[in-house]
Amino acid sequence: MTDDSAADAVTGPGGTPPGPSAVDEPPTASDVTLPPELAGAARLLFGDRLDLAAAYAELLATEGVVRGLIGPREAPRIWSRHLLNCAAVAERIPTGATVLDVGSGAGLPGLVLAIARPDLTVALIEPLARRTSFLVEAVQGLGLARSVRVVRGRADEVAAGTTGAGVLVGDIVTARAVAPLDRLAGWCLPLVGRGGRLVALKGMSAAEEIAEHAAAVERLGGGEPGVHQCGVGIIDPPTTVVEIVRERIVHPPGVRPVKPSRSARRASSSTGNGRRPRRG
Numbered sequence: 412m413t414d415d416s417a418a419d420a421v422t423g424p425g426g427t428p429p430g431p432s433a434v435d436e437p438p439t440a441s442d443v444t445l446p447p448e449l450a451g452a453a454r455l456l457f458g459d460r461l462d463l464a465a466a467y468a469e470l471l472a473t474e475g476v477v478r479g480l481i482g483p484r485e486a487p488r489i490w491s492r493h494l495l496n497c498a499a500v501a502e503r504i505p506t507g508a509t510v511l512d513v514g515s516g517a518g519l520p521g522l523v524l525a526i527a528r529p530d531l532t533v534a535l536i537e538p539l540a541r542r543t544s545f546l547v548e549a550v551q552g553l554g555l556a557r558s559v560r561v562v563r564g565r566a567d568e569v570a571a572g573t574t575g576a577g578v579l580v581g582d583i584v585t586a587r588a589v590a591p592l593d594r595l596a597g598w599c600l601p602l603v604g605r606g607g608r609l610v611a612l613k614g615m616s617a618a619e620e621i622a623e624h625a626a627a628v629e630r631l632g633g634g635e636p637g638v639h640q641c642g643v644g645i646i647d648p649p650t651t652v653v654e655i656v657r658e659r660i661v662h663p664p665g666v667r668p669v670k671p672s673r674s675a676r677r678a679s680s681s682t683g684n685g686r687r688p689r690r691g
């Protein structure tokens with residue numbers, strides 16, 4: 412597998428191009444200091460894990476920049492555009508859920524959710540070696556190894572069980588700036604049991620993407636996509652997510668059926684349809 416280039420370093424929730432960041436000055440410590448106007452929101456979203464969030468912010472702005480995972484221009488807005496934007500999504504995730512974060516990059520949103528919500532079990536799924544090395548070091552350095560694992564591979568490889576990490580099935584799959592909704596649904600819905608949900612951070616493109624891809628999502632076994640605003644009254648703007656419930660099990664050609672985990676089966680049976688969930 413080839414590694415990625417610095418040219419596709421992450422810059423923002425919408426996957427906006429990095430711009431001429433390679434010639435920028437490296438960030439300084441004050442660049443990643445939590446801005447006073449965001450301190451209240453950060454305290455609400457991270458609670459007593461705010462120090463851990465600050466340690467991750469610093470890691471992103473230092474090693475993350477040095478390794479080309481995040482553009483230097485992002486350092487001053489790491490809190491607003493990345494940490495708070497991602498942490499707000501925690502309100503859409505049930506207590507004790509297993510979360511699979513597809514295309515984590517430098518850990519967004521998966522690692523942020525693991526920091527904000529110690530009750531979650533999180534897998535960071537990322538195919539590129541340079542990114543998974545950073546993620547492994549970040550997880551260890553932040554002391555999160557008990558609740559977070561890093562899986563190197565593509566989402567479809569994880570669903571097919573060909574990464575060596577076994578077959579993973581979560582309650583929730585998250586993704587930010589990874590792919591258009593139809594492709595994302597094709598990759599992510601096989602990673603949850605029936606009744607499980609894709610929670611995709613989509614920003615301004617949400618309604619447009621739904622209009623364009625709802626039919627494809629339906630063919631993939633997804634329900635009607637819903638749009639939700641997260642962090643209303645806490646962050647401005649709130650984070651827009653598109654959610655799709657896996658209503659039917661549809662296996663793409665060549666993908667081996669997987670057995671949902673006990674927690675995924677519980678999530679599926681709690682949808683209230685009164686039927687026993689079928690095996691995936």
Ligand SMILES: C[S@@+](CC[C@H](N)C(=O)[O-])C[C@H]1O[C@@H](n2cnc3c(N)ncnc32)[C@H](O)[C@@H]1O
Pocket residue numbers: 421422423424426513514515516517518519520536537538539542564565566567586587588589598
């Ligand atoms: C633009 S980056 C976004 C990273 C991160 N989610 C964020 O918001 O900062 C897209 C990421 O998706 C990963 N990716 C692309 N295709 C993938 C696939 N099929 N399965 C899992 N990850 C994938 C890429 O390697 C890259 O790290």
